Amino acid sequence: MMNPPYYWLWMLGIGAAGLGLFYLFWRTRKQDTAWPVTRSMAIFEKRRPSLQAAFFQAASQSGKPRGLRWTDCQWSDAIEWVRDRRTGQLLALVGVAISFAAIEGGDMEGVEAVSNLRNASAVFFFHDGDWHTAGHVIFNLNPDEAVEHFKGGYERVSF
Structure with a gap:
């Protein structure tokens, strides 16, 4: 089992990756309307x-x-x-x-x-x-x- 500080680092990394994917999707969607x-x-x-x-x-x-x-x-x-x-x-x-x-x-x-x-x-x-x-x-x-x-x-x- 991971120690609690590493657990939060993993969650932070997954959250950042999710935000990055959302941003890429949003930019791609914007380009489709162009x-x-x-x-x-x-x-x-x-x-x-x-x-x-x-x-x-x-x-x-x-x-x-x-x-x-x-x-x-x-x-x-x-x-x-x-x-x-x-x-x-x-x-x-x-x-x-x-x-x-x-x-x-x-x-x-x-x-x-x-x-x-x-x-x-x-x-x-x-x-x-x-x-x-x-x-x-x-x-x-x-x-x-x-x-x-x-x-x-x-x-x-x-x-």
Whole structure:
């Protein structure tokens, strides 16, 4: 059996090794989020038509805004490439003008403003080497305004 002072030295060594492994894992994880932005952008542009279709399908099935049915999205060339400050995930905020129609029998039926186009930003996220969408939309803010509004949560990506 070891003497008590050696036992604590072993525990200290094992603890230091554990911290070292944790640090290496953390650094490696940080590097994974540093996927080259230019390569990510190229993938986005290549897949943009299918991503836009996936966005429209997901967003139109979300039930938001309440009482309205999505009828069309007009896509703009405005894109802001940002990183989520909390997760480090790369995001693309794409400008979109959305048109709605009132759901028959709903609260919005008869409201004139329903037919007005709504400026917004469609949110896409980069995960496991590809772009995805959950149909998340930031209403009433174009991509530049969204980044400014959420500057505590988003940081622009330089490339």
